[in-house]
Amino acid sequence: MDLTMAMGTRAQASWWAEVTPEQRRTLLAAWAGWVLDAFDFTILLLVLGNIAGTFGVSLVAMGAVITGTLFCRLIGGVLVGTWADRVGRRLPxxxxxxxFSFFELLSGFAPNYSTFLILRLLFGVGMGGExxxxxxxxxxxxxQRSRGxxxxxxxxxxxxxxLLATIVYFVVFPMWGWRALFWVGALPALLVLYIRRRVPESPVWLARxxxxxxxxxxxxxxLLRLFRPDLIGTTLHAFLVMGAMMFSYYAIASFWPTFLSTELHLTVGQKTLFLVLLNLGSLAGYWTAGPISERLGRRTTLVLFAIVGLAFIPWYALTLNHTQVLIGGILEGAIGVGLWGVAPAYLAERxxxxxxxxxxxxxxxxxxAIGSFTPTLQALFHRGGMSLGQSIGITIAMALVALAxxxxxxxxxxxxxxSAEA
Structure with a gap:
């Protein structure tokens, strides 16, 4: 037993020991950028109903804001990704x-729905580029061997x-309202100073x-290279995989906070607790899925997580029992959302x-862009007579089956x- 533990400890130490300080700083910077990207986007999801009330529009109209933001991510992702292949990864x-920090700040000053919508579309471009x-x-x-x-x-x-967004929501929203949340969302711009000073360019890109x-x-x-005969199959398949994953994620993320408020009638404190625990479950899932994919493979891990995720849908979407929704949300976070831990390695390796x-x-x-239609579809299901929980459950089930x-x-x-060869 002692020998086995010692061997396991040496194996763990060996992959970590080969990671250089520059590699750690690079991963940390990319991680922090993604944290802050999520922070700025999630703020909107937490106050959809409040913004709708301020501007006198429906939830369908606010669903269109989410849809438009996610669609504009495509513009940012394509343009900035192509630029990153040309000039390197750091500057883009x-x-x-x-x-995205600049347009997040301006969103807090929007005088009407139309202006808010335009600012969120521009935010989406920056969000996609990150x-x-x-x-x-x-x-x-x-x-390579610890990429997962x-x-x-x-x-x-x-x-x-x-999680950061929900905590800031709990502290800031009751005192200063929804606009102040977007002003706080401008702070991610400070990360650029760290990247400029401490993060080197990709060695693989430099070698190329x-x-x-x-x-x-x-x-x-x-961008044109993606549609050459040798790569177009990979490109189209990756589109479908990500479409199913995005549809699944936004099926839970878009209206679940609203579901907690309007159908479970939770207080701000209770809603914050539920969202924090959902995301702690998600965090555990992300950090588990990546290492599992190093052993089982990216494909097997994604299929396994999708199938298991189907089992938890009734627990968090088809009941009004607070305890069940809480437990189901944690489990869905760990499995149905946690499968995203495989995505960066899966796409980079394709x-x-x-x-x-x-x-x-x-x-x-x-x-x-495919997933951007999820909140609008859910709102239409809801308008057609489904409860908000039912509309969440059916769209998640559709997405996870398609993903598997x-x-x-x-x-x-x-x-x-x-390598530099291709």
Missing amino acids: LMVSIIA WAAGTPLAMESWP IASGFLQGGWPVGY REKLRREGRSDQVS FPTAARGAGPGAAYHVGA IVVAAGPEPRGRVF
Whole structure:
């Protein structure tokens, strides 16, 4: 027993020991960018009803704000991802963080619904760019054999951002209202100072640039590269995988806070507790899914988590029992949301270096565009006579079934070596 424990300890130490300080700083910066991206986006979800009341619009109209924001993520993901393949990962990451922080700040000053909608669309562009630049920077900088662990940690920044948003909501909203939440959301811009001073460029991207310089040539525009015959199958399949994952995530994230308020009639404190525990479950899932995918593979892990996630839907969406919803929310966070811990490694390994900005950026945000219709569909189901919980449950079930089928039909990307060759 002692020998086994000692061997396990040495194995754990070995993968961590090979990680350099520069790699740790890079992963931390990409993680922090994703935390703050999530923080700024989640603020909107927590106060949908309040903003609708201020501007005198319906929940369907507010669902359109979410849909528009997520669709504009596609623009940011594609443009910034393509730019990141051309100029490197650092600069596009910094510009994206500044952009979404700026439009988050302005959203708090919006005088009417139309202005608010336009500002959220512009926010979506910056939000999409952050992931498209930050993910390849982190994945290309990290050692191959522990890439799944880094993937889970990186994507786990989202529930941390959600948790921060719920805590700030609890403190700020009762005293200063919804507008002050968006003003606080401008703070992520300060992260750019750390990235500029402490985070190096992707070594894989630099090696690719040097190889091209020696050969006296340049890469094709990476967005166009995605649709060449050798890569178009990968591109379209990745679009479908991310579409199912995004549809699933926004099925729980978009109106679940509203469900807690309007159908469970929770107080602000109770609602905050439920959301905190949901996201603690999600965080555990992210950090578990990534390492599991190093053993079982990315594909098997995604399919397994999707199937198990179906079992918990009645617990958090089809009942008004507070205890069941609380337990079900934690379990769904760990499984149905936690499966996202595989996403950064899965997408980075599906695409070559020359298109690792545009490929994952486009796939992730085409998925967001597909998922952007989820809140509007849920609102229409609700208007048609379903409870809000029922509309949440049926859309999550649709998404998880689709995800299991689509992922199972694709290849296993685990173990791809990142190099300057492609």
